[in-house]
Amino acid sequence: MKTYMECSRDELLSLKASLEEQFCTEEAKGHSFNMARGKPGASQLAISMPMMDVINGDSDMNTLLGNDTRNYGDWDGIGECRRMMAAVLDVKKDNVIICGNSSLNIMYDTVVRSMVKGVNGSTPWCRLDKVKFLCPVPGYDRHFKITELFDIEMINIPLGEDGPDMDMVEQYVNHDEAVKGIWCVPKYSNPTGITYSDETVRRFANLKPKAEDFRIFWDNAYCIHHLYDDKQDEILNILEECEKAGNPDMVYVFGSTSKVSFPGSGVSAIATSLANMDYIKKFMTTQIIGHDKINQLRHVRFLRDMDSLKAHMGKHAALLRPKFEAVLNTLESELGGLGIGTWTNPRGGYFISFESMPGCAKAIVEKCGQLGMVLTEAGATYPYGKDPQDSNIRIAPSFPTPEEMKEAAKLFTLCVKLASVEKLLADMDA
């Protein structure tokens, strides 16, 4: 098979005509697909509906320790929920605080707290001339939005197969006092699906930050979100590694059940050192009397322990796999060998990351939009929405059905082909 790059101008023109015809045909059909966000599909939501039955009007509402979940108290979460989320995040119960329905909100609060009052007594970031965060790219747009909102300068760090470019990370963190944090999705990364290698985690733990208030924001959003039973990524325990390396306070670990039970109605958690927790406590107990403990109880009574949690996640995986496979098979059959795109083949998480030819991502997403297909905005996976190569597109296959996903993937490849041909022709004419 000939790649597009090997085609002559005339071949490309003829290809373009044919693709445009297909495009018009599809446009006329009035499709409607949404692959923009990591939203679980209806079939996934259904598997957590029994959770709505574990608490009813006659239920005992007390925790194992006898505290009434219906009243004020237990600001850091009920014991059994702390224990469960500790198991999920592979940390000790005493290092866990259960929060509300959103781990993003904990991250936001953590950044805001550091802005106004500093980190464990350091100078508040809002008093500094410059605060910088490292941003492995492509990454999660909502992380970048938080640091952007607070005028924190974001620095792109290339994300490879084993994690962020650690030479660059070390260079920045160990020598620039303005670097106060780094956003990480260490397992089944959003959007590339990679998992940090043991060496990467150890190099993180062994950073020698120039800034005492430097923190790793370790968003372990997909820690138990495997797609396969037999092919699963494992990741080293960052809290333990930081402790071993003499950096016990350097990391905040975040997680939630948003993609275990229900997005927006789950429980979230932060895991960190006891010293960090002491500092956080001062703020959190001023901010709120306590989070929703009834929902914590509901989750524990439904999800129970790691064995049943794994079984539950297996059901999610069984529903997600065909959607991922529909995309991956279509990408392979339609684009394989054409040289106009590469993509990831993740073993977990919620996304497939697509790399087009440089300068084509925006055009592809725009064309998809014309066909009635909503994708994450091109550029969103980079700070400030600026993808320097204009090549990364995040595909979220979870929401449509597998059949829809197959059709949508086909349309996507059509847009990739057309945008690529147009780009190649434009380059020839330039």
Place this chain on the structure above:
Amino acid sequence: MKTYMECSRDELLSLKASLEEQFCTEEAKGHSFNMARGKPGASQLAISMPMMDVINGDSDMNTLLGNDTRNYGDWDGIGECRRMMAAVLDVKKDNVIICGNSSLNIMYDTVVRSMVKGVNGSTPWCRLDKVKFLCPVPGYDRHFKITELFDIEMINIPLGEDGPDMDMVEQYVNHDEAVKGIWCVPKYSNPTGITYSDETVRRFANLKPKAEDFRIFWDNAYCIHHLYDDKQDEILNILEECEKAGNPDMVYVFGSTSKVSFPGSGVSAIATSLANMDYIKKFMTTQIIGHDKINQLRHVRFLRDMDSLKAHMGKHAALLRPKFEAVLNTLESELGGLGIGTWTNPRGGYFISFESMPGCAKAIVEKCGQLGMVLTEAGATYPYGKDPQDSNIRIAPSFPTPEEMKEAAKLFTLCVKLASVEKLLADMDA
């Protein structure tokens, strides 16, 4: 009857001996009562348990508009919940954002946002040399803790029968640019139970703040929390009054169902102008994808509309009244005519405010502690925990049973008497 002030030294000494004997007797009994916080009692929690049945594993989880509450979306709350909380707060639905389980958290977020990024584009408060808040006293300790945490200077404003001293409020707000806010619990005030008069509300609405970023923090926590069917306070609509006065953006109204359904598992709301909402949206949509919409749905399906809400609040009132009456009757029978204390007789809310002789509150609370009775710390109703007269004590009668409350109130009066006698004797000796 002779007041304590009219007693001779010998009479006081003899009184003291007798009170000390009673105190020892009670101390030996090992009582255990908690009247520290506005926690609903077990019987109150029970009346909301049917809410646990309105959603089960077979329920339709869609909003009236057909949005799935189990998935991401509706960052500002589901329509029917916005409508319900708008009715509760006496505002329009379009002016309401539904948040998480805690209105305190919304207030905290509002202060923090203003610290880091200012108010609708004003200079961030953290960049100013001085930021001040007015604090009607006695007031709610958790309000004061928020402003204290962020080093905002708090200024005491005496709270009378009709609300804060508005001459003082106007003097500060209209002439001091550093004054950026005021904490208000305008109805069934915490702890005195008073409701702001129409004139007070109108004077609030007609403030001419020196600072463009001055805001009224209107915590309408007890807006539908009446104790009686026939004696109910009404309050003017502050949002409307501010609009009429040409100050549409000057107020944030807060409320929640914490004392309607379950403390810690309710829904909270902020109501404010559309311009303020636009600004808040920028932050809130970065902070969180959305709040717990299943819990919103659960609340709407259980509480339904204002008629059923009023009936529901009537059940709370029926349970609370005997507790309040137990305290009030005991205070009257034990302390009436002694001249050593005054107290409020609220028509709603969660507290009775007790004023001892100056310099006795700490001693009373300490003595109560010795008898196994936990009260809100003396001073807590003032900024920085400093009650200049050392006279205010907040009594929260909601948690114990009426029988317990009667016994506890008796013990409380014993401690009041003893502390007062000790104070009078000490003053004589000084």
